[in-house]
Every structure is written in C-alpha cells, then in structure tokens.
Amino acid sequence: DGGITQSPKYLFRKEGQNVTLSCEQNLNHDAMYWYRQDPGQGLRLIYYSQIVNDFQKGDIAEGYSVSREKKESFPLTVTSAQKNPTAFYLCASTLHSAGNQIPQYFGPGTRLTVL
Amino acid sequence: AQSVSQHNHHVILSEAASLELGCNYSYGGTVNLFWYVQYPGQHLQLLLKYFSGDPLVKGIKGFEAEFIKSKFSFNLRKPSVQWSDTAEYFCAVTPFGNEKLTFGTGTRLTIIP
Numbered sequence: 001d002g003g004i005t006q007s008p009k010y011l012f013r014k015e016g017q018n019v020t021l022s023c024e025q026n027l028n029h030d031a032m033y034w035y036r037q038d039p040g041q042g043l044r045l046i047y048y049s050q051i052v053n054d055f056q057k058g059d060i061a062e063g064y065s066v067s068r069e070k071k072e073s074f075p076l077t078v079t080s081a082q083k084n085p086t087a088f089y090l091c092a093s094t095l096h097s098a099g100n101q102i103p104q105y106f107g108p109g110t111r112l113t114v115l
Numbered sequence: 116a117q118s119v120s121q122h123n124h125h126v127i128l129s130e131a132a133s134l135e136l137g138c139n140y141s142y143g144g145t146v147n148l149f150w151y152v153q154y155p156g157q158h159l160q161l162l163l164k165y166f167s168g169d170p171l172v173k174g175i176k177g178f179e180a181e182f183i184k185s186k187f188s189f190n191l192r193k194p195s196v197q198w199s200d201t202a203e204y205f206c207a208v209t210p211f212g213n214e215k216l217t218f219g220t221g222t223r224l225t226i227i228p
Contacts, residue, residue, distance in 0.1 A: 035218075040221075041220055042121075042205060042219050042220040042221050043159075043207075043218040045215055058215065059215075090159060092159075104161050106151075106158050107158065108157075
C-alpha cells in the first residue's frame with residue numbers, strides 16, 4: 001500500500017533530550033512537510049522540503065531541525081531548545097506540480113510528550 | 116502573511132440537520148482553498164479543494180463548499196449530516212504559486228444520533 005508512515009505513534013521523552021521523529025513515504029512525492037497540531041491552534045508548519053538535500057523553515061522552525069537525504073524520508077528532530085515540545089506532529093507529502101506544491105497526503109502522526 | 120479564521124470552535128447537531136461551517140481568509144490575491152477532515156483516530160484527509168472555475172465545489176461524502184471571493188469566504192456545507200460526520204474540520208488556504216498551506220484553528224463537529 002502506498003502512503004506515509006510515521007513512527008512511533010506515541011513518544012515520551014525527558015525534558016532536555018533531543019528526539020527524532022520518523023517520516024517515510026512510498027508515494028514518490030517530491031515535497032514533504034512537518035506540521036505541529038495543538039488543541040485550538042490548527043496545524044502550523046515547522047519545516048518543508050521540495051527536493052532532496054534542500055529544506056526551508058516554516059512558521060515555527062525554532063527548536064527543530066530536519067534533513068532530507070533521501071526522497072522518501074524526512075526526519076524531524078525536536079531539540080532541547082524547543083520551549084514547548086509536547087504536541088501532535090504530522091508529516092505530509094505532495095507530488096510537485098508547477099507553482100503549487102500542496103500537501104494532500106498526511107501521515108497518522110506522532111504524539112510527543114515531554115515529561 | 117495570510118490567515119484563516121474558523122469562528123465555530125465546536126458545533127453540535129442532530130442527525131439529518133443541515134451543516135454550514137464558516138471559513139474566512141485574509142489575502143488579497145488569487146488563492147487555493149481546501150477543507151480537510153480528521154475523523155477520530157484517523158489520518159487528516161482532503162475533503163475538497165478549490166483552485167479555479169466553478170466556485171461551488173463538491174467533495175467526498177456529500178460535502179460541498181462555496182468560494183465567495185467578495186467575502187473572502189469558503190464555507191463548508193452538507194444538507195443532511197450523519198453520525199459518521201463527527202470529526203474535526205480544518206479550512207486551509209495558500210496563495211497561488213506558494214508552497215505553504217495556512218490552516219484555520221479547526222471546528223469540532225459532534226453529531227448526536
């Protein structure tokens with residue numbers, strides 16, 4: 001089955017530790033995205049990548065880092081610099097189309113809880 | 116920067132009632148508009164989208180939305196809701212040619228059998 005997988009589904013970490021969330025897609029999509037979802041705040045864009053080895057900051061990139069070494073993978077690291085990391089993290093991808101790279105496929109999400 | 120407003124935070128309806136969820140955006144140029152739905156325990160999925168053409172767009176599961184440019188609105192409608200429509204609904208917008216979606220804060224819809 002084609003789709004986006006995120007692992008793990010639930011993640012617990014101690015304050016001050018870095019943690020990496022996995023996102024893999026087998027849709028052959030060009031662009032990938034990371035969002036953070038908080039109650040009452042909708043989805044906010046953290047980082048996105050249109051091609052391998054290139055990525056751009058979204059609206060709330062501080063305290064996060066990403067890499068895009070392979071087309072199908074876009075891991076997100078939540079660093080200790082992120083002030084409020086407890087949230088639901090969603091990965092998305094889309095096929096590149098001229099002028100409009102719109103995330104249409106979402107993964108199941110990872111719920112991160114920092115203790 | 117563009118923004119999206121969904122004024123209804125939580126809507127509770129009985130089955131067979133009609134539904135209209137509001138969505139307003141702030142951006143003066145050409146936009147692409149979307150409604151996404153997140154059913155309990157499921158992935159966020161695209162409900163419908165507007166790129167151009169007929170401002171009344173139809174999506175999955177009997178939903179439709181109307182783009183009214185003069186009002187900067189893209190309201191979601193369904194004539195008769197079902198219990199299975201219980202979910203959270205997100206409106207999203209991107210300026211034409213832009214890579215980033217801006218989401219509204221979401222509306223939680225609860226349908227009472």
